[in-house]
Amino acid sequence: MYAYILRRLAHTGVTVIGLTLVIFVLLRIVPGDVVSQMIDLQGQSNPRQAEELRRFFGLDQPWHVQYLTWLGGVLRGNLGDSWRLGGPVLTHIANGMSVTLELALLATAFATIVGIPSGVWAAVRQNRMEDGVLRLLSLAGLSVPVFWQGSMLILLLSIYLRWTPPMRWISPAADLGGNLVLMALPVITLGTASAAVVVRMTRNAVLEVLRQDYIRTAQSKGLSRRVVFLRHALKNALIPVITVTGLQMGYLLGGMVVVEEVFTLPGVGRLLLQGLVQRDYPLVQGAVLFVAVIFMLINLITDLVYAVLDPRIRYA
């Protein structure tokens, strides 16, 4: 198991370095860097000033030198300074990450709390009307554009409750209640598609388990339906559901960029978007690195939890 974890971590390291290299090269292939953008803003072209600025940002160096300098900094825990926001990239990302991770964790909790019971219910009522309705609803949940759902929730609440969510960030450390009120809509918005996936997965897993021989054996022993269902069926059906929920949490990191934009939350997604628009290379590279590492760690932890829960899985 430990050998497996080490191998996976090494593999993760290589893959993440590959990703940062791809993004690094892509950022520099495309015409229009931060300097030309700054000079365009000033409305006058001054080649000497441009050259000086490029030297200041290190853009006059060959690509491989720029990349290795950046990578060397990363290994020493230094992601460089943001070109537009000022201050260390690491600080900006750490601040943004607390918002993004809170959003992802709460949305996963929402998806689980809504998704698992609904999925079980759909399985129990298989092929009846409730099942059909739930399946259609879960498909609809998968089909809604995240940002649109967010806007519609804001619209409905403002029409019917005359309440608009506060647009200023409240940190959970300062005011937990205020923070949770602020996060409610973003969490529902982000969690809906995941809840839909969890419903579908739970339904299929429960139906699959109910067909197994050991369920029939348990019934033949004369156990009550409730015991058979809760102790034998549900326990096993939930193993693949947990895996899917874990993987969904990773994908939620993708949806956050849109949700943070709709609800103006100061997370990593908006930071990344801002960095892209303003050609703030260190900020983009740092944000990509962070998201990739967290994404892959979530996947690794999900795999390990799966192995612990399901004794049939053993990693060689």
Added chain:
Amino acid sequence: MATEVVTRRPPAGRETGLSARRRALQGALRNRLVFLGLSLALVIVLMALLPNLLTPVDPYKMNVANAMTGPTPANWLGTDNFGRDVWTRIVYGSRSSLGIAFASVGVACLLGTILGLLAGYFGGVVDQALGRLMDIFFSFPSLLLAVVVAGILGPSMRNVILAITIVYIPFFFRVARGPTLVEKEREYTLAAQTLGAPIPRILLRHVLPNILAPVVVQASVTLCYAILTEASLSYLGLGIQPPHPSWGSILNEGRPYLQIAPWISVFPGITIMLAVLAFNLLGDGLRDLWDPRSS
């Protein structure tokens, strides 16, 4: 209640009758949904192919005097901040939205499947190298990767297609590679090899038809993601730019007027949802038809 499905299982003799009935019921429920998906998809594709049949108005025609009026008989989905007809813009927007989705999924499907076939068939170094390359793209949430690529390349239709294609190639690679590994060990492939058939012929004539089902199912699912991704990119200002209509860009333009002219935002969103729902339902139907493992 929970175990009804199991405890009511009848003795062996009657089993076929009941399970046949259940299958028929399941089939009917399914088919109705698949039928719904198919009809919706047809309407939406028709919108993109023949927009002038559905609306006589020019999607770019402004009429500021008539700006932001709610649904009326003349503009039945209302007008936007420039007085343009929202219905007309949705209809013409389907051209960019569906065009981008079909183009990017088409290219991703083609390239991903070819790479998957090669990796699966040759194995060894080819498989290792391609696998590692694809892992890089799997190490990042796909929507976010599309945002990063589109954000770097700059907003244009070509770049959106490129961004979505890059993101989804690995999905087709994975779906094609697995079954290729199985098919290349089958006797018919070995027979073709023994007879001296050239490798492209073996791959395209023998292996490809046998791995096509999961690829097609993947394509229908990816189409949904591609529609949603294009909408997200255009909404974020990284995709189709105003004044060109796409479902996402109409939503982006309607954003500041959400409270005073909600119809600009409500209807394009419903259209996206229906389009994605249609292809999701079709995908479910195709999976049941061709991929017996998941049904």
